[in-house]
Amino acid sequence: MHEPIVVTNRLSKVYAPSTLAVDEVSLRIERAEFFSILGPSGCGKTTLLHLIGGFLDPTSGEILIDGVKMNAVAPEHRPVNTVFQNLALFPHLNVYQNIAFGLKVKAMVASRIEAMVGEIIHTLKLDGLERRKPAALSGGQQQRVALARALVNSPKVLLLDEPLRSIDAVLRRRLLREFAALQDQLGMTFVFVTHDQADALEVSKRIAVMNAGRIEQVGSPEALYQRPITPFVARFFGETNDLSGLCVERRGDLAKIQTGPTTTFWGTSADDTTPGKAVACFVRPQEISMSGVDQSIDTKVFEGRVIRRRFFGDRIRYLIRVEEHLDIESHVVLNNAANQFDIGQRVAVGWAPSSCLCFVDEDREKRKSNILL
Amino acid sequence: MINRVANRLLSVGGWGATLLCLTILFLPLFVLVVFSFNRFPYGVFPLKGFTWQWYQKLLRNDNIVRAILNSIYISSFATIAALILGSLAAYASDRAIKMKVRFEAFLYVPMIAPGIILGISLAFLFHLLNLRLGLWSVVFGHVTFLAPFVFVLVSASLKRFDRRLELAGRDLGATGRQVFWLITLSVLKPTFLAAALFCWTLSFEEFIVTFFTIGSDSNLSMEVFSKLRVGVTPELNALGTLQILVAVIVGIWVSSKLEGVLD
Numbered sequence: 001m002h003e004p005i006v007v008t009n010r011l012s013k014v015y016a017p018s019t020l021a022v023d024e025v026s027l028r029i030e031r032a033e034f035f036s037i038l039g040p041s042g043c044g045k046t047t048l049l050h051l052i053g054g055f056l057d058p059t060s061g062e063i064l065i066d067g068v069k070m071n072a073v074a075p076e077h078r079p080v081n082t083v084f085q086n087l088a089l090f091p092h093l094n095v096y097q098n099i100a101f102g103l104k105v106k107a108m109v110a111s112r113i114e115a116m117v118g119e120i121i122h123t124l125k126l127d128g129l130e131r132r133k134p135a136a137l138s139g140g141q142q143q144r145v146a147l148a149r150a151l152v153n154s155p156k157v158l159l160l161d162e163p164l165r166s167i168d169a170v171l172r173r174r175l176l177r178e179f180a181a182l183q184d185q186l187g188m189t190f191v192f193v194t195h196d197q198a199d200a201l202e203v204s205k206r207i208a209v210m211n212a213g214r215i216e217q218v219g220s221p222e223a224l225y226q227r228p229i230t231p232f233v234a235r236f237f238g239e240t241n242d243l244s245g246l247c248v249e250r251r252g253d254l255a256k257i258q259t260g261p262t263t264t265f266w267g268t269s270a271d272d273t274t275p276g277k278a279v280a281c282f283v284r285p286q287e288i289s290m291s292g293v294d295q296s297i298d299t300k301v302f303e304g305r306v307i308r309r310r311f312f313g314d315r316i317r318y319l320i321r322v323e324e325h326l327d328i329e330s331h332v333v334l335n336n337a338a339n340q341f342d343i344g345q346r347v348a349v350g351w352a353p354s355s356c357l358c359f360v361d362e363d364r365e366k367r368k369s370n371i372l373l
Numbered sequence: 374m375i376n377r378v379a380n381r382l383l384s385v386g387g388w389g390a391t392l393l394c395l396t397i398l399f400l401p402l403f404v405l406v407v408f409s410f411n412r413f414p415y416g417v418f419p420l421k422g423f424t425w426q427w428y429q430k431l432l433r434n435d436n437i438v439r440a441i442l443n444s445i446y447i448s449s450f451a452t453i454a455a456l457i458l459g460s461l462a463a464y465a466s467d468r469a470i471k472m473k474v475r476f477e478a479f480l481y482v483p484m485i486a487p488g489i490i491l492g493i494s495l496a497f498l499f500h501l502l503n504l505r506l507g508l509w510s511v512v513f514g515h516v517t518f519l520a521p522f523v524f525v526l527v528s529a530s531l532k533r534f535d536r537r538l539e540l541a542g543r544d545l546g547a548t549g550r551q552v553f554w555l556i557t558l559s560v561l562k563p564t565f566l567a568a569a570l571f572c573w574t575l576s577f578e579e580f581i582v583t584f585f586t587i588g589s590d591s592n593l594s595m596e597v598f599s600k601l602r603v604g605v606t607p608e609l610n611a612l613g614t615l616q617i618l619v620a621v622i623v624g625i626w627v628s629s630k631l632e633g634v635l636d
Binding site: 089090105 | 535537538540541542543544545546547548551555556559560562
């Protein structure tokens with residue numbers, strides 16, 4: 001049984017007249033996986049989820065759930081359940097009736113409904129709230145009711161459409177961890193849509209990063225953070241120094257980049273970065289080493305002046321100005337050996353070429369060709 | 374100092390205004406209730422002692438009892454018909470009909486048209502069609518102006534209704550029909566209750582349209598009107614008091630019913 005539970009093949013959704021919300025998305029979501037679809041607002045992630053849930057018809061492409069083609073199947077007949085962004089709890093029904101709704105419309109025997117609802121209420125720690133209306137519950141309780149209402153139907157896939165959006169970060173992380181523990185315990189597939197990368201990192205086994213209707217990259221949190229394959233993903237995950245320049249030399253994996261009249265550095269590139277191309281380069285602040293100008297370090301790239309220094313408990317964040325329009329942020333973890341620098345002090349900053357990732361900057365390349373045309 | 378005086382004046386003035394308002398609203402009703410228990414048959418002071426006799430007389434008056442039953446009959450049927458028609462129109466206008474604005478403008482006409490115009494036109498229509506007037510024609514007449522009220526109320530609720538609840542219902546396995554009955558209609562239940570109460574009351578006390586369409590039949594408003602020609606009798610005071618009582622009881626019942634739903 002290594003066949004994925006959800007497969008989309010070149011799935012597209014065009015909203016009239018010509019808004020491409022989802023653009024040829026091909027995904028494979030594995031069984032019992034906590035899979036996240038991550039992207040900024042308006043990137044098409046909710047549309048994609050609604051295509052899987054059956055609330056929207058795809059313009060082209062196909063959706064398979066558990067090996068069965070689902071394109072023409074109505075939402076009530078798909079083996080998936082959704083927890084909606086606003087939760088959509090039924091305001092006229094109490095907690096028990098909300099959770100029992102799915103079983104009741106399927107005409108299940110009353111005694112079985114009672115047993116199943118009772119069990120899920122217990123699992124999600126909703127005991128004692130059965131007779132309350134949704135309006136009389138706290139935000140966290142409402143989330144649990146929405147989750148219980150979906151889970152009690154034992155879907156093959158549970159779709160979560162940013163259900164925690166309106167909840168503050170601390171409670172949200174806690175609920176997410178609960179969700180993840182539950183997912184693990186039930187061995188069910190969860191597909192979680194979110195715009196918050198920290199939320200996605202908290203719980204996901206794999207993440208699909210989406211931008212402008214397309215999937216930019218699919219991978220484990222580590223892979224997305226350490227080995228992004230597009231500039232968008234590199235910018236989206238965590239803090240990074242975003243340097244732009246022109247490729248002037250290419251040697252195997254290494255590329256030499258010119259950022260200013262006199263400043264160049266070496267980075268790593270996996271794509272067709274060749275001399276003459278506009279490039280976007282990314283170095284994480286914690287990969288950047290700092291030293292006094294009098295010391296010699298072999299990774300030295302630039303010299304600059306410390307213009308900002310912020311203390312963050314376990315680390316210090318420095319901002320170093322190399323030249324006009326070129327600032328580098330560096331995070332130095334505090335330990336006994338760590339050097340400390342003052343504002344105004346001249347320092348050398350550097351990095352290993354392997355920690356600087358370079359990509360052809362398609363936007364700037366396009367603009368260049370537009371000017372030429 | 375000046376501020377405190379001003380505040381004090383404002384607060385006294387506010388209380389005064391509230392009291393005046395309540396007095397204007399309730400004094401006539403209060404007088405009616407008091408005189409319904411007065412032994413002397415004419416509406417003059419001083420009061421002459423307590424009696425139930427006007428109530429007994431009222432309930433022994435076959436004409437009035439029949440008129441009350443007729444009024445209940447008219448109000449009930451008119452309310453049911455208006456609820457069905459108005460709600461269907463509201464649903465269609467919310468979900469299906471594209472030219473909403475013009476469609477709604479047409480529906481508002483019978484609501485805004487003066488009762489006398491509506492009454493005359495209805496009487497004329499029934500005459501043209503050679504139909505005999507009676508309670509059913511009153512029901513028909515009342516529906517023409519009640520249905521638009523229902524339409525307005527239900528439309529407003531449908532606009533506020535979160536369509537995602539229907540998606541959630543489908544997601545949980547309900548068919549389109551189940552979603553309609555178990556979710557859409559059920560969520561709108563308080564609106565239907567409010568609309569029904571509103572219609573029933575409007576219909577029950579309606580006079581002008583009834584006057585033109587009732588023919589030789591009678592209902593409560595007709596009966597009261599014909600009695601007024603010989604002056605306000607203590608029986609009418611008793612009738613009024615009973616109506617106030619019913620209104621208060623129904624009002625309390627409905628607000629207790631709606632309380633849980635509206636919050």
